[in-house]
Amino acid sequence: MGLKIFIKEHLSFIIFEIILVLFILLLFYLDGFRNIDTAIYTISISLILIISFLGVRYFLRQSYLNKITQLPTSMEDALQKNAKTVEYIETERYLHELYRVYQQEVQALYATQNRQDKFLNQWIHQMKTPVAVLELLLQEEGPLDPTSVQEEVDRIKRGLEIVLMNARLEKFEEDMQVEQVSLKDIVTATINENKRLFITNRVFPQIDIDQSIVVASDSKWLKFVLGQFITNAVKYTFEPNKKIYVEAKHTDSHIQLIVQDEGIGIPKSDLTRVTKAFFTGENGRKTGESTGMGLYLAKEICEKLGHELTIESEVGVGTTITLTF
Known part of the structure; x- marks a missing residue:
């Protein structure tokens, strides 16, 4: 099978060589040479050279051709190295x-x-x-x-x-649609959607965001991210009559949205891993409700939207999440 493929591959070359030899003999004939021995000698030398060239070429390609003519049994078969010529090595x-x-x-x-x-x-x-x-x-x-x-x-x-x-x-x-979004409207809408959670846990939101602050983001995805921040802040605030502060800071180069709670805080050993998939940590085991996916999804969404997410926390004091636009 390998020889058959080799012959098919070089058939055009063989035909070209035959035409070239006939052309040379025609030139000899037109130039007045009529010696049959010269013609036979020319044809013989040409055949020897062609066969020798193709023989060496086939020898170099034989292992590679044999490999590609056999059906692979696994993807690892593609990693075999049998080529000896530059073309097949590439x-x-x-x-x-x-x-x-x-x-x-x-x-x-x-x-x-x-x-x-x-x-x-x-x-x-x-x-x-x-x-x-x-x-x-x-x-x-x-x-x-x-x-x-x-x-x-x-x-x-x-x-x-x-x-x-x-x-x-x-x-x-x-699914993404970036537009100019009013930060205060998004925060207010998110808090209103979770107002029963605030009431049940007796935690109170405090918003300090100027109505004029707008950011370039996707309102649906941004609302989901803020929802994760707020629900986590409420869930991990076990003492009643505590507050969650949501404020925005506007500088010349960027806008920061800060969500700060007065909850139990995140242990330092867990702080670097809270955005990993399925990581619930010490706090997640206390509530028994954590899937370990909320902050992971929030981080993934922030990266796709081009927003920077940072989390700071101190046990017994609270957690501060900063979203930089």
Whole structure:
């Protein structure tokens, strides 16, 4: 099979050489040479040279041709090195690089799929809690407590929002629409959407943002990011009558949005890892509600939007999250 491919590859070369020899003989004939021995000698020398050249060329390509004529059994077969000529060495180098790119893409897809599966399994496990609470409320005699029901519904809604945003993150560029956004309007709308969470935990928001401050961002994604900051600030403020401060600072070069709480704070050992996927940390184990995906998604979204996210915290004092536009 390798020899057949070699002949097909060099068929045009052989035909060209035959035409060249005939052309030389024609020149001899037109110039007056009529000696048949000269013609035979010319043809013989040409054939010997052509066959020798093709023989050496085939020998150099034989191992490579044999490799490509056999069907591979695994992707690692592409990493074999059998070429001896410059052309085939470059072809092998190209295949090796292609294999490396393929491996990176496969690993990225595997990591994404693994993250999605792990997150979905963890989310389903956590959603069992509000569902179980709702079932208990329905089984109780007497009138249904709408406040308790609403609290569990809100927990389910927040969980569904994280799942939806996690799914959309894979096609972020198709879903992104950057525009001039009023920072105060976004913050106010986000706090209003979580007002029951504030009331339940007896935590109070305090906003200090000038109405004239606008930033270039995507309002939907930015609202989700702010929602993660605010809900985390409320959830980890265990003492009642505490405040969450949301303010904006405008300088010549950038705008900073600062969310500061008076909660339990984040241990230094956890601070560098709170934006990692599925990391719940010491605080997450205290509440039992953390999926470890909220701040991870927030960080990913901020990077895609071009916003800088920094987190500072002190145990027992509180946490400060700064979003720089």
